[in-house]
Amino acid sequence: MVLCRRRLASVQRKWFVLIFLCGTVLVVISFSRNNNFGTAITNSVHLRDEGAPLKTVTLAVLKVTNISKVEDGPPVKLQRAKVEVHNRIPPGYSVRVVPDIVQQDGSLKTERVIFPNVFRNDTSAMKKYVTYLQTHEEQLPPQSKAIIIVTNYRSGSSFFGELLNQHPDVFYMFEPLIVVSQMEYCGRNRELQKKILKDLFQCKIPNWYEIYSELPRRPRMTKNIFTCIRKKFCFAPFTKELTEEKHCPLAQINITRRHDPWDHCGAINTNLAGNDCKRKKYVAMKVIRLCDMGDLEDVIDSIPIDLKVLHLIRDPRGIAHSRHAIHPRMNMVESMRFTCKRQAGNSLLGLNIAPEWLKGRYKMFRYEDAALRPYEVAQELYDYVGLDFPDVVREWIAKNTNQPIPTSMRSTSPSDEEIPANDINAQRMLRLKPRRDPWGHSRDSKQVVQRWRYRLPFLQTRVIESVCTEIMRIAGYLPIDKVTYGNLSRHFFLNKIPQF
Structure with missing residues (x-):
């Protein structure tokens, strides 16, 4: 039973x-059936060949029209698509129709503009922002001096780039190629990348809406639509000038809260931003998705530009550790194989081959040197490009690396700590502690250099070394062994980059 x-x-x-x-x-x-999606869209999109029925597919915050019907079967070449900004508004923002918004070429246009919700109950700040959008200046001559940091993902470039962003004579741009490239696929949109760099070197801010319209649709490429199209400038909060009150009027709420440019700044007036860029001694940018540094030759040949190429390298083992912390499921061996091959190719081009167009324009830096000796590397960087080393940058380094300013570099001028008592916002910012952010640039830089030694197992480290032998030799990184790996007082890199 x-x-x-x-x-x-x-x-x-x-x-x-x-x-x-x-x-x-x-x-x-x-x-x-009810939502007319057909096959579910995940990480890849399968499209029928030309001639198949057309339908509209929603990807992230884009409405993409005139795309072939989604079907099962092998993927084929993606067709170009018309792009329309989706009606959904990001959290923390509202929409308002504003007439006579100035375009970069000086023309006027009525647009639906997103603005931060902090302006809703602050008519004064809202009025300032609308006036800012409607302000027009005559275009200045194109910028003629540019700096580009060529590097790789998780290579310490955010910190290194801040040495330029914090300089008062530099207009800095963060990752302008992110919208037209993918991490580990070279050769895609190379001509478009060159066109964007050509414009940015002259401080011409691209029309990101038109650029998206020309791109094949891939879900991966839609994630930065809010940053680039709606704000008319990619990663505007990472450009120091664009977070200041001229481009981002402060609302009353910012007096009692931390000023967050991501949430408290609206779209950029590209006409004013372009002119601010042209007034600087240099325009600078850092890119992690320029696969072949040789592509810069076509850009240099097409415009009159004095370009400096700063090639930032990091210990592959440190890159692997940093990437694993963000993407624990990443195939680290293949990722590092791709990265190290690209690093080695670009390094040999700049150090060994040195074609005529690159002579006098190229200089390699290592992240480890910048982290351990930030003042010395900053001085070397500024000497190379012809800039002075201002007190404001020394003070920024001291605050963001936990390394005091050397006695020989100390100035008798007032520091940031000596802020007038009536500057309420500045006094408030001094009392706020920086937030921990894996994407930020504030670190105990000496500890970061050694962190992979504590986290990466010995065997995994050896595998990474096996696929990165060439770039380690070029940049002066030393392999580990069982005897020395446990010696945490030892650095596994030469004091200086080897000479070719």
Whole structure:
């Protein structure tokens, strides 16, 4: 009797599971039909060849029209698509129709503009912001001096780039190529990348809406639509000038809260931003997605530009550790194989081959040197490009590396700590502690250099070294062994980059 009851219970459980699975399938099919999605869109999009029926597919915050119907089957070449900004508004923002908004070429246009919700109850700040959008200046001559930091993902470039961003004579741009490239696919959109760099070197801010319209649609490439199109400038909060009150009027709420440019700044007036860029001695940018440094030759040949190329290298083992902390499921060996091959190729081009167009323009830096000796490396950087070393940068380094300013570099001029008592916002910012952010640039820089030694297992470290042998030799990084790996007082890199 007991045996029969157990068998009956087992049969009942199996029928319950079967009914549940069937119900789930029916719900998915019904949802798919009602929403006209067809095949679910995940990390890849499969499109029918030309001539297939057209339909509209929603990807992230884009509405993409005139795309071939989504079907099962092998992927084919993506067709170009028309882009429309989706009606959904990001959290923390509202929309308002503003007339006579100035475009970069000086023309006027009525637009639906997003503005921060902090302006809703602050008519004064809102008025300032609308006036800012409607302000027009005559265009200045194109910028003629540029700096580009060529580097790789998780190579310490955010910190290194801040040495330029914090300089009062530099207009800095953060990752302007992110919208037209993918991390580990070279050769895509290379001509478009060159065109964007050509414009940015002259302080011509691209029309990101038109650029997106020309791109094949891939879900990966839609994630920065809010940053680039809606704000008309990619990663504007990472450009120091664009977070100041001229481009980002302060609302009353900012007096009692931390000023967050991501949430408290609206779209940029590209006409004013372009002219601010042209007034600086240099325009600078850092890119992690320029696969072949040789592409810069075409840019240099097409415009009159005095370009300096700063090639930032980091210990592959440190890169691997940093990437794993952000992407624990990443295939680290293949990722590092790709990165190290690209690093080595660009390094040999600049140090060994040194074509005529690159002579006098190229200089390699190592992240480890900047982290351990930030003042010395900053001085070397400024000497190379012809800039002075201002007190404001020394003070920024001291605050963001936990390394005091050397006695020989100390100035008798007032520091940031000596802020007038009536400057309420500045006094408030001094009391706020910086937030921990894996994407930020504030670190105990000496500890970061050694962190991979504590986290990467010995065997995994050896595998990374095996696929990065060439760049380690070029940049002066030393392989580990079982005897020395446990010696945490030892650095596994030469004091200086080897000479070729």
